[in-house]
Amino acid sequence: MPGLRLFPPIATNSRMANKDTILSIGGGPEGKDPLFVKKNQVVTYSTYVMHRRKDLFGDDADLFRPERWETIKPGWDYLPFNGGPRICPGQLFALMEAGYTTVRLVKAFREVRCCDGRPWMEQLTLSLTLNNGCMVSLVPDSKLPN
Numbered sequence: 216m217p218g219l220r221l222f223p224p225i226a227t228n229s230r231m232a233n234k235d236t237i238l239s240i241g242g243g244p245e246g247k248d249p250l251f252v253k254k255n256q257v258v259t260y261s262t263y264v265m266h267r268r269k270d271l272f273g274d275d276a277d278l279f280r281p282e283r284w285e286t287i288k289p290g291w292d293y294l295p296f297n298g299g300p301r302i303c304p305g306q307l308f309a310l311m312e313a314g315y316t317t318v319r320l321v322k323a324f325r326e327v328r329c330c331d332g333r334p335w336m337e338q339l340t341l342s343l344t345l346n347n348g349c350m351v352s353l354v355p356d357s358k359l360p361n
């Protein structure tokens with residue numbers, strides 16, 4: 216969950232209004248008034264930016280601090296899988312797969328070494344990826360049978 220907050224693979228998204236509609240906030244100078252969206256207008260949003268908002272996640276929003284989820288509950292401010300009727304149907308499968316793979320890696324390797332001296336750089340295409348790939352080496356746990 217913390218990784219998906221800071222680096223949501225679908226970092227931007229948009230919706231087109233199929234009828235005249237009013238969003239409850241987003242308008243006015245402070246963005247706190249209702250906002251009129253005309254039929255066929257497109258509203259684009261960035262989960263990457265929203266997930267780093269200090270007013271939503273606190274002053275340390277830019278920090279990877281998984282413990283924050285002990286006291287906050289994900290809502291419409293956390294949307295790596297989107298929400299509503301078109302929410303990602305693969306969400307639970309993806310989370311289960313990521314958890315399973317992480318546990319298997321931790322059990323099989325005692326260390327993950329970074330092999331890339333270059334600074335971290337992201338690349339935004341349709342999805343958010345790593346610009347330079349993921350250059351790591353894995354040190355096997357010698358106690359495990361081959």
Ligand code: HEM
Nearest residue numbers: 224225228229295296297300301302303304305306308309
């Ligand atoms: C970390 C992994 C994943 C992320 C972050 C993710 C994210 C998303 C997001 C944001 C959407 C909504 C797109 C939109 O409506 O604009 C979406 C839709 C979708 N996802 Fe995923 N997804 C992930 C994994 C998966 C997996 C594992 C599957 C299938 C096994 C899957 C199947 C789908 C499908 C079929 C849709 C389209 C749903 C529709 O339009 O009604 N996703 N996903």
